[in-house]
Amino acid sequence: MAYTIGLDFGTNSVRCLIVDVTNGDELGTSVHEYETGQAGIILDSADHNLARQNPADYLKGIEAAVKEAVQQAKKADKDFDTSQIIGIGIDTTGSTPIPVNKNGTPLSMLDESRPLYKGRDEFKDNPNACAWLWKDHTGHAEAAEITELAEKEHPEYLAKCGGIYSSEWFFSKVLHCLRTDPKVFEAAYSWVECCDYIPGVLTGEQKPDALKRSRCAAGHKAMFDQQRGGLPAKDFLAKLDPKLGELRDRLYEKTYTVETQAGKLTEQWAEKLGLPAGIPVAVGAFDAHLGAVGSGIAPGKLVKIIGTSSCDMLVSQSSRQLPDIPGICGIVDGSILPGFFGLEAGQSAVGDIFNWFVNYIQPGGEPAGSHEALTERAAKLKPGQSGLLALDWNNGNRTILVDQRLTGLLLGQTLHTRPEEIYRALIEATAFGALTIINRFAEYGVKVTEVINCGGIAEKNPLLMQIYADVTGREMKISRSAQSCALGAAIAAAVVAGQANGGYDNFAHAQAAMCGVKETTYKPIAENQKVYQQLYRLYSQLHDAFGTQDWSGKMANVMKDLLNIKDSVNP
């Protein structure tokens, strides 16, 4: 018997999974909430863009979560022993960069016993010296500045990330720190992504100069491209600020995919966690990417991670020539699986749109306006019955339009339109958006032969899954694990452990054994599909009309066509 550990560092907590390498059974599982701030996030009442985390919470979290998961595993199987654990894998949120000193210690964690820097006292409670959480938007002006400069001088930097550099990404945050808190910037020898920091700590390979950096994090958020020479050129960064140019020398030249060992678990951490010293720790990656691995991603298999937004992940053999696919962000070699281009698409809001309707509009008050009540009533409606059509752009459109300055649209309301009809129209809108992504992949020769969904909404809302099946004309499968990200990390651990140690030689073998889909799937219903084909034509018309500069045409058909469809399904 052999087990691996998957550690999943989320926005509010760290989750630990102990997985049976032979069949993917989850023997032990635990969740540890971060202690600092609100639900683990350091906020600033004066600046709603700020979102930071205390890196010390991560370390406490490892210990608490692993110990608890080991306890659970022992309860589940009295023969379980920690000596059977053969490797550790890690996924985290991202881009979540941390300013560190030359030893790789986060500036917020320096204490007076290690007087490396002047002014260190002020760092302990300085959010700028902490981890800059993925959803921190303080660098929005810097993001615009980077986009502008790249458009002018290096448009190729933006080609793989949809043409706009985001405030959520590495250099926006680092540059904002340089501009607004130069003391922290000066004190930082380097910046490391959270998904690099954790493996570094566990393996003792924490020093920035030695740290094996994640291809996934670098390629997506730091404009890293090995073929182009790695990170953006020094003179480009220097034009933003000379000190940013200098920082490049203290970042990295190489990056690694998740089949690489970051190192081996140190004696110290082995003792702390009660695990065997020397077991391999995999190079880290972002949660969505290892979530795709844990859901069984492979060529042709689209993994949809549906939460507040959606991440739609595909892979394509690296040996194959892949065209630029307009609107698809993050085409990075090895970002998901080694040997494959990872293709990342997604919708800027899915669950967030339903949450908006329930929490901001609060239709029908409580309990009439809960997700459950609205879903129950919406499920009784037939496709097309309400005469409504919506665009899923309340938070902009990530794929395929890559335009944050798009907004929502609802059309077809009468004096009798009810909340559940709007709720269903919003679900349908996200389904139409999902189909648009699949079609874009197909247009460029990346075929989707299977769709695997994971995330809370996919598991909990059969209506949504059925609508997705009916709209896309494809069977909707659900990832077997409710914790696909942590499972993906455990799979990476099994691969870095290697076949000789009870693990696997490659991801395909590991995935075949360790992940799968649930028995319950959602198949398209022909009758519904027919109506949704008509509605999708109208959705596409609105999508292209409001979302693209190229479109030109008439609109007078839209309301009438919707009423005709409504009449045809309400005989």
Place this chain on the structure above:
Amino acid sequence: MAYTIGLDFGTNSVRCLIVDVTNGDELGTSVHEYETGQAGIILDSADHNLARQNPADYLKGIEAAVKEAVQQAKKADKDFDTSQIIGIGIDTTGSTPIPVNKNGTPLSMLDESRPLYKGRDEFKDNPNACAWLWKDHTGHAEAAEITELAEKEHPEYLAKCGGIYSSEWFFSKVLHCLRTDPKVFEAAYSWVECCDYIPGVLTGEQKPDALKRSRCAAGHKAMFDQQRGGLPAKDFLAKLDPKLGELRDRLYEKTYTVETQAGKLTEQWAEKLGLPAGIPVAVGAFDAHLGAVGSGIAPGKLVKIIGTSSCDMLVSQSSRQLPDIPGICGIVDGSILPGFFGLEAGQSAVGDIFNWFVNYIQPGGEPAGSHEALTERAAKLKPGQSGLLALDWNNGNRTILVDQRLTGLLLGQTLHTRPEEIYRALIEATAFGALTIINRFAEYGVKVTEVINCGGIAEKNPLLMQIYADVTGREMKISRSAQSCALGAAIAAAVVAGQANGGYDNFAHAQAAMCGVKETTYKPIAENQKVYQQLYRLYSQLHDAFGTQDWSGKMANVMKDLLNIKDSVNP
């Protein structure tokens, strides 16, 4: 001292006003609720299209309402005496036709002591033998049939009513009765509008062959046009049904405007009401039309009666050549004021859209989602601040598109859009719709120099009035009387009484003395106007794009322009 009585027969009740002819003071006022059915309306749980009224309720209502108003007047002024009452005017809902026998008695009111017809017993409780209330839609199939035949053979019949004959109108109802309850149709010697029936009763000129029919009712709802030979041709009606053709001979050849005496108050009714016998009773008209009179309508003065929907009324000298104005319904000589074309426009839903949002969507539950609470919060927003734009088409578009098969649209939602922002966007949408009507009149040379509003919403919602002022760039005035329809009827009464009897020679003089506007008015605020001019351009773009076949163009600007406006007002 001289007084007149205005009787206003509404959907749920009859209102009586006793008005001082010299200054329009309302000395006595009363409301009597109809007794039959739900809130005065006979409904059919098996057919939501059915809405009827018991004509006996009208007669009971006259007695109760007049007596109560007289009591009120006596309380208000101990010198008041009913001998000072010099005339009676009447307005009613419409089209509200009633099947009557040769004596003018509604079939539902025949009793056994007057055995004129066989089978009369069954009429008493038969809704088809009652008054067919304006909002009865049982004749929708017949309306479509009439429209189709008229389009083919007599398009001129539809030219003045917007191209579509409505299920709410006279012939749709009569034809539906013929088709579905031939016994009632056969038993009916004729059909009379409610606004003709009441004056007939009070004057004893009740027999259909003698009854002076209202120009207002005939011209609007029965396709009557004196210049064309009156009602639609016999052979046209006969093609719908031979018996409908025969009915034409028992309808009318002439119609009368509201300055005409219908007759004099009978001894019997004088005694019943405690009023002087022989005082003149004016020919009746529809409520909106006399409401316009009571609000001071005159050339250039647009009267907006804002309720669940809006009626926008203008008059133009009959001596002046008036072009067909596309989208303006009911251009009828004398329908509002004698000597003037009455021009009737309107929005299919105004208050009904806000009611839909509050009652169907129920945003924020109670009390957060009440009209009052939403208005209070919406009032704190600046124009353009929400980034939202709506079309006011939840119930179709009456003017200027004349298209019931248009539907609502809301655009610009984000994940933070709040109910009060939507509520304000809906108010703004109705304001943009109102401006579109004013602009259409102006394009065809009918200038609007003054806007007078009446109706509950206009009186109770200063935010709405301010937005209307800012959007239209015109001062919004409010009719002084809260009961403009009944006041208009009282004005008609003063005119039919004549100057010699303490009344007036013409409407201009009567209106000058008896009606006016409130001191509080709403003036455009330049800063708001500027933003609304930008928003109106976008509204017009959506309006033309979704509402007309001719429009063709781009849409990509809409969401961006809204965000730019939003950014400019949220510095």
